[in-house]
Amino acid sequence: MNLLLACLSPGPDVERVEESLSTADMDWPRVLELATHHHVIPLVHRALKAAAAKRPAGAVPREYLDYLRRMALTIAAFNLRASVTLERLQRDLREKGIRLIPIKGPALAVLAHGSTSMRQFEDLDLLVNREDLLRAVEFFEREGYVLRELPPGIDRNRYLGTLQDWSLIKAGAPPLDLKPVLISHTLSGTESIGYMQASCREREMGEGQRLESPDPEAMLLAVCVDGSNDMWMKLSAVADAAHLLAGHPDADWEGLLRDAARLGHQRCLLTGAQLAEILLGLPLPAAFRLAVDKPSQRLAEQAAAMYLRPAAGYPSMVCRTGYALRSRDGWSRQLHFAMRLLFVPGPMEWALFSARGLHPMGAFFRPLRLAWNAVIRGGRPQRLDIRAAAPAQGTGGRGA
Secondary structure: OOOHHHHHOOOOHHHHHHHHHOOOOOOOHHHHHHHHHHOOOOHHHHHHHHHHHOOOOOOOOOOHHHHHHHHHHHHHHHHHHHHHHHHHHHHHHHHOOOOOEEOOOHHHHHHHHHHHHHHHOOEEEEEEEEEHHHHHHHHHHHHHOEOOOOOOOOHHHHHHOOOOOOEEOOOOOOOOOEEOOOOOOOOOOHHHHHHHHHHEEEEEEEEEEEEEEHHHHHHHHHEEEEEEHHHOOOOHHHHHHHHHHHOOOOOHHHHHHHHHHHHHHHHHHHHHHHHHHHHOOOOHHHHHHHHHHHHHHHHHHHHHHHHOHHHOOOHHHHHHHHHHHHHHHHHHHHHHHHHHHHHOOOOHHHHHOHHHHHHOHHHHHHHHHHHHHOOOOOOOOOOOOOHHEEEEEHHOOOOO
C-alpha cells in the first residue's frame, strides 16, 4: 500500500517510490491487485516506469512492468474512444438545444492529470437539465442505446420527478449515466446543475478534440461529493482530488468553499482535501486549512484508516451509508439524505411495481428491501439489469 500511495502522489513522490522499492519482500501480485481494484493503473505504471529507469535492473520486475504497460495502453485506447464519442454527442445534442456536461471521465482526466490516458473510468457521467432529460434519452435510444435498469412501459415523467440517474448502454460504446443533479438525488438538488453549467467552458482534450466541461473548482467539488458518498473506497478519487489541488494552485479555492457551503457540500470538499494531505502528502491550500473543522477531520481520518490500517478490512454497506449521511452539511441535509434514500423508489422498485396503479407501493417496499439487503445479504450492492426484458426493442451489450 505504501508503494501505491507513493505512485499516486502528485509528482509523483519519487523518493517515497524508491524507498518502497527498496523493500526486499515486495509483494508484486498484491501491487497489481491494488492498482486494479483502485482504478489507478495508468498512474502506477507511470511512476514505476520512471523509478525503474533510475534503479538497478530488476528493481521493478520486467513482467509486472510489461503487464502494467499493456493495461495502460488498453485503458488509453478506451479513454480515447470515449472522448471522441462524448465530443460527438455533445455536438449533436447542442444542435438540439440540449447541453451535456461531463463530470469525471475524460474531462477530469485532462484537468487533473493532463491527459485522457492517465485516468481510469468505465462510463460517462453526464449532467442534463431536468427539462431536457427525456428528449436526451429519446435521442440516445435512436442512437441504439437502451435503458439498463428501467423496465419498458414505465411512466417516464413520474420517474423523472425522482431526480434519479438514467443509465444507458450500447454495444461497443461507453455506458452513459444521465444525471439531473450532481452525483445523486440523495445528495444534491436541482440548483447543483446550474452551478456546474455556469462553470463550464470549451477545453482542449488533446488529439484535436474539444469538450465543454467544468472548471477545476467545480470538478473538485464533483470528485469530493462522489468520493464521500462511497466513503472514498477507491484511491482513484483521492488521487483525482490531490492532482486537481496540486495542478491548479491559482484556482479560486476560497470561492469554491463558499459555493460548496451554499450547495451543502462543504464538508465533503474539506474531507477530500484532507485525505489528499493525509494519504498523498499534499499540503493543504491556505483556504482549505483555514476552513477545516472537527466533523471533516473525523471523516478524513476514518476514511484514511482503511488504507493506513488495512487489517481492519473494508467497511460494510451500512457503515458506508452512515459515512455518507455524516458527510452532509447539517442536520436538515442529513434528514433530506435519509428520507430520499429510504423512501424514493429506485430502479429495483420501479421494475417490481411498474404498473401505474402499483407505483406508490415502491416507497413502502424500499426500506424493507434495504433492511433485508443490510441484514441478510451483508450489505452487498445490487444492480438491476433489464436488458433481456425487452428484446423486441433491441438490446446492447455492456460497454467495454
